Amino acid sequence: MSKSNGTGIFIAIYCLACCVGSVSAQKLDATVLYRQNSDSGYSALIPGYSNPTSPDCAADVGNPACYNATQVTEGGSAPTPVSYNVIGTTLSLLLPDGRVAVLNCINKYSSRGNYISRGCGMPLVEHVQAEFKGKSARLEWPVGSEGRKTESEKYTIVAVLDKR
Numbered sequence: 001m002s003k004s005n006g007t008g009i010f011i012a013i014y015c016l017a018c019c020v021g022s023v024s025a026q027k028l029d030a031t032v033l034y035r036q037n038s039d040s041g042y043s044a045l046i047p048g049y050s051n052p053t054s055p056d057c058a059a060d061v062g063n064p065a066c067y068n069a070t071q072v073t074e075g076g077s078a079p080t081p082v083s084y085n086v087i088g089t090t091l092s093l094l095l096p097d098g099r100v101a102v103l104n105c106i107n108k109y110s111s112r113g114n115y116i117s118r119g120c121g122m123p124l125v126e127h128v129q130a131e132f133k134g135k136s137a138r139l140e141w142p143v144g145s146e147g148r149k150t151e152s153e154k155y156t157i158v159a160v161l162d163k164r
Contacts, residue, residue, distance in 0.1 A: 025133035030093040033100065035122055037089045044084040044102055046092050048164055084158050089120040091139075091155065093130060098163030101130070103137055103155035121153035132157070 033047045084090075088106035095101055105120035123141040131138045140152040 025131045025138075027129060027131045028096055030095055030101070030128050030130045032123055032126055032128060033092040033094050035089070035091055036086075037119070037122060038087065039107065041085055041087045044086050044090045044092070044104070044158070046082060046084075046100060046102055046161065048100065049082045049161060082161065086158065089122050089155075090158070091122070093128070095130075095160075100161045101132075101137065102158040102161065103139075104158050105153060105155045120155075121151050123151075 034045060036042065036045060084102060084104075086104045088104060090105075091103045093101045093103060107119050121139075123139060125141050128139045128141040131140070135157050137155050137157055138152055139155060140150050143149050143151050
């Protein structure tokens, strides 16, 4: 093999390696803003994107004003509704760049037909590791009194909302 062929192959492998690296999962530290869980459908509550006249929505989940969420579009045009109808476990995560990721996991049921469910793992801590890949996110968080063990769960990405 000539020197020019070897250089060409090296360049091709290098370019391929760079492309593969760019599609790999992105792992971030995130802060859990809000948690919700229900076996029936509900509108996801997203702190910071709810009606500003009701700032204490986290303490009063039953307040219907909390579900009148709006988001101002670029250019200050009329607000558009921010509403996601979900079922199962929903989390709102604050990402390091200020955006908010809305994630959902539907409870799993037994394939045997006996309807035994396994609820989605829900972090009860403030900070999690979130690995985003395609349309899903795998969350990992410490458990136990010393935090040596970890739990994880795979969530579907419902939306990533722009920084307010």
